[in-house]
Amino acid sequence: MRVVVLGGTGFIGRRIAEELLARGDDVLVVHTEREAFASVAAEVRAFGPEAVVDTDALSWVDVSAVLPHLPDAQLIALSSADVYRAFELFRAGTSGEPTPLFEESALREHRFPHHGEGIGLDDYDKLDVEPAYLERGGTILRLAAVYGEHDPQLREEFVLRRVRAERKQIPIGPANWLWTRCYVGEVAAAVLAALGNPRAPGEIFNIGEPRTHDLGTWVRQILAATGHEAELVEVPSEFVPADLALTRAHAQHLLFDSSKARELLGWRPAPVEFGIERSVSWHLENPPEHWDENFDEDDRALSVGHALH
Template identity: 55%
Template sequence: MRVVVLGGTEFIGRRVVERLVGRHDEVVVVHRGRTEPEDLPDCGHLHVDRRDFAEVADRVRGFAPDAVVDSYALTRADADSVLPYLPDVPLVLLSSVDVYRVWELLLADDDTPLPAPVTEDAPLRRGRFPYRGQGTGLDDYDKLDVEPAYLARGGTVLRLGMVYGRHDQQRREEFVLRRVRAGRARIPVGAGDALITRLHVDDVAGAVLAALDRPESARGELFNLGEAVTYPVRGWLRLILDAAGHDAELVRVPDERVPDDLWLTRRLAQHVLVDSGKAGRLLGWRPADPATAVARSVRWHLDHPPADAPADFTADDRALAG
């Protein structure tokens, strides 16, 4: 199979490229050229800013791809800049469960009851641009502006839970691992009872391949992707600690004393529990066991620690002292 991957040099897109090349597909990665890891598998590259995609459209069509995977369409402009120039082949778009109403309520600390788990026909956000004004550079981000255009082309939309694993720039486990590296024996946490569906990056890549391999089943469909079993946040912390071989005590403290970087352990207004059974039924996709997946991620991040990890645990000491 010949596949064009838009994005593809960082985290999720990178893992998709690795899996495609690993099974001997021919791949061309279209990206800005700002990040090109030396250990990226051998494949073709086209360097262009997404807004200038028209400049390389002839070369993309000349490659004669059998499919296109878009790993980094964040805004309406991102979709509009590429879709008119893509050949009429199967498309796979990586999206997010942040399109759902439950995510909006979580961000708003609104405990309005909603059915769980979240299926593909669950209510969507009523508001737009969920991260505008937060200083993250995502003011115009909204997957609700991206998905419809891909679906109109018969594309497949994969709505991802909280993705973690090797090369994760957000380092999802770091709030625990920095305490592991410091040898902290007691960690102050809140209730830690929220259910938030996570997903290892290897399972995302596996779902992309499954969608490419079953185009008749995937065409024009939305799929939630998440782990088969979701541990509460406190259980997830314990999985991380166990994988790191660190027997720290998780000490329950009032939410107002929980350190800021452990905010996820506080009592949250909503669970974001995702049902990904449709992907299993139509695509034959099965995620890995969460304990195994977390252990694989933790080992990689322990071997590749950040250079700028905070070493100040004053907030921990103050919380533990009461």
């Protein structure tokens, strides 16, 4: 299959491109500023793609710069679980949305979730991305929290930095929050399952691990993958270190249901331990150039905590 991958050198895009090449597909990776896409559109059309996978459309500006120039081909766009109302309730520290979240669950009532945060995402909103692709008969994959090799968000770093420092105790909150995740390799597998699949066009699919463990179990799974033994010590919420805030009590769970993708696309993700082991191994071998070696917050928290049994 001839496939164009937009953003094919980024975290998720590079994995999709690698899996396509491993499968034997012809792949054209487009890595250019979105506003400059029109200048390479003729080359993209000349490639004669049967499908286009857009991994980095973050706003309406991104969509409008690219979508009008795409040829008549199967379209797949990556979206996010942050389109759901549950996400804004979580951010607000309240609750009200039932879980698990299905594709028909309520969407956010407010727009631009990162506006004003100073992280360069003032215009970010996947709610502006999805409709345009659906109107072209595209497929939307709403991703849970993605982790894995080359993850720029370093989702496991809150544990791994303590492993590198050989910390023997880790202060956490109740760690009972449910937050569905997905290994980057399984995201790529979902994309491949959608490509050429007659059940994919015009549909929205949640993509996340089939079963979600609470945060405490995830921490233990990461530790197990490192081979490092550390005691988890529950401390009062106000003493939980900032980078361990996910282990505090949260009113709104972000539990995701991806059964539609498994049933209609035939997507078969591997057990979560498979992805955790590979991700942890890579990040231990490729630590951040600069990582926080200060554990004063941990020490203060541990002085008031009690061991979990």
